[in-house]
Amino acid sequence: MDYKLKDNKNIDDFVQRLSQALQIKTISYENMDMVDKSEFLKFHTFIEKSFPNVHRVLVKETINDFGILFKWEGTETNQDSILLMAHMDVVPVEKETENEWCFEPFSGNISDGYVWGRGALDMKSQLMGILEAVEGLIINGFKPRKTIYLAFGHDEEVGGYLGNAQMASYLQSKGIKLSMVLDEGGFIIKNAIAGMSCLAALIGIAEKGMTTLELFAESNGGHSSMPPNSTAIGRLAKSIYILEKKQFKANINSILKEFFKAIAPKMPLLKRIIFSNIWLFKPLIIRIFTKLPKTNALVRTTTAFTMIEGGFKMNVLPQQAKAVANFRVMPGETIEDVKKRVEKVIKKLDITVKVNDVSFNPSKISHIASNEYKVMCKTIVSVFPESVAAPYLTVGSTDSRYYQKIANQIFRFCPIEIESEDLERVHGVNERISIEGYKKMIEFFYLLIESL
Ligand SMILES: [Zn+2]
Numbered sequence: 013m014d015y016k017l018k019d020n021k022n023i024d025d026f027v028q029r030l031s032q033a034l035q036i037k038t039i040s041y042e043n044m045d046m047v048d049k050s051e052f053l054k055f056h057t058f059i060e061k062s063f064p065n066v067h068r069v070l071v072k073e074t075i076n077d078f079g080i081l082f083k084w085e086g087t088e089t090n091q092d093s094i095l096l097m098a099h100m101d102v103v104p105v106e107k108e109t110e111n112e113w114c115f116e117p118f119s120g121n122i123s124d125g126y127v128w129g130r131g132a133l134d135m136k137s138q139l140m141g142i143l144e145a146v147e148g149l150i151i152n153g154f155k156p157r158k159t160i161y162l163a164f165g166h167d168e169e170v171g172g173y174l175g176n177a178q179m180a181s182y183l184q185s186k187g188i189k190l191s192m193v194l195d196e197g198g199f200i201i202k203n204a205i206a207g208m209s210c211l212a213a214l215i216g217i218a219e220k221g222m223t224t225l226e227l228f229a230e231s232n233g234g235h236s237s238m239p240p241n242s243t244a245i246g247r248l249a250k251s252i253y254i255l256e257k258k259q260f261k262a263n264i265n266s267i268l269k270e271f272f273k274a275i276a277p278k279m280p281l282l283k284r285i286i287f288s289n290i291w292l293f294k295p296l297i298i299r300i301f302t303k304l305p306k307t308n309a310l311v312r313t314t315t316a317f318t319m320i321e322g323g324f325k326m327n328v329l330p331q332q333a334k335a336v337a338n339f340r341v342m343p344g345e346t347i348e349d350v351k352k353r354v355e356k357v358i359k360k361l362d363i364t365v366k367v368n369d370v371s372f373n374p375s376k377i378s379h380i381a382s383n384e385y386k387v388m389c390k391t392i393v394s395v396f397p398e399s400v401a402a403p404y405l406t407v408g409s410t411d412s413r414y415y416q417k418i419a420n421q422i423f424r425f426c427p428i429e430i431e432s433e434d435l436e437r438v439h440g441v442n443e444r445i446s447i448e449g450y451k452k453m454i455e456f457f458y459l460l461i462e463s464l
Pocket residue numbers: 099134135168196
């Protein structure tokens with residue numbers, strides 16, 4: 013078989029295989045008992061059948077039954093290795109939204125130039141795209157210079173504790189060092205920020221940390237006919253009000269500065285002047301960025317109250333009220349900083365603040381001067397000549413965080429051109445990928461692996 017990607021010879025096969033991958037219900041749940049393990053095993057068998065050369069040449073290891081780690085030995089074994097990541101699990105489809113889907117969510121329907129289904133963007137396309145590229149490279153006789161690992165987790169959507177967390181410890185225990193990790197992250201998108209009409213390829217060079225704080229207000233309780241002026245619920249409500257009003261300080265950090273530098277040449281004149289003179293326009297930029305949630309998240313540690321409880325009877329004073337707030341922490345700040353600031357802001361209200369177990373600090377920032385970043389940009393420009401590659405801050409969290417101890421550069425990037433409205437399809441309804449976009453994604457991985 014000829015894998016030359018420039019013509020359309022193999023695209024039908026690629027698309028058919030992606031469609032089949034989307035038909036397998038590899039849904040992850042926090043409660044492992046709810047997971048249909050047979051679907052994950054079906055997925056393993058499916059990729060084994062679909063990529064015979066990958067399975068012949070690469071060494072495959074299974075981690076915790078369902079996670080897959082491939083090793084493709086390079087010709088220069090003294091070099092640090094490369095790790096390409098994707099996850100095979102998807103989020104469930106909410107019952108209430110099922111009838112909003114144009115096609116059954118696990119049908120892998122191919123129509124109107126798209127492949128439709130849960131996982132089309134997040135992120136079986138990337139997993140399949142990497143495998144198509146490796147299969148093609150092997151067929152064309154390519155041998156990688158550096159050893160390449162492929163890590164396909166099975167529980168990314170529920171924290172990655174059984175998949176990538178274990179794979180990272182396993183590689184660390186074997187003394188493996190990685191010069192580059194590539195995981196999911198920014199797409200190639202128009203309107204990345206207001207007024208930007210060209211396509212921006214957003215390469216996540218860092219990701220925010222996360223902490224969840226539990227706020228407790230206690231009081232004596234008693235009958236509600238003789239209440240104090242403020243109950244536990246009242247004090248808790250005040251603390252929520254204050255914390256929402258006094259948001260964390262907004263700032264333009266080094267990542268955003270580099271982002272502006274990368275995109276400025278492609279901006280209309282006025283914005284080009286603004287983004288090229290941050291020292292002068294910083295207050296204006298911050299004012300614009302803090303107006304919209306998607307850009308606000310790039311300039312500050314965000315505060316989101318997500319759960320609340322307290323009281324059990326209408327005429328009984330509650331002895332305790334509890335609120336839960338989720339914070340996404342900017343690089344340069346820590347979980348401890350967040351807790352300290354929260355305690356300081358609500359100090360007069362007698363609230364106890366506890367850090368929840370699922371908390372992690374922001375990642376390190378990868379270097380845009382590194383050779384690996386340059387290779388990423390060069391590959392992007394070759395495959396997506398209309399776009400400008402720009403460093404970015406990933407505001408969500410990815411499994412790549414588990415590899416920080418053994419990796420030099422970590423990038424978070426999905427090589428797919430999408431419309432901004434497609435972002436809502438991720439974890440939403442009518443998730444889909446364009447056939448043209450999928451083809452370019454495979455080309456991207458093919459070229460990237462060749463260039464590394
Ligand atoms: Zn994902």
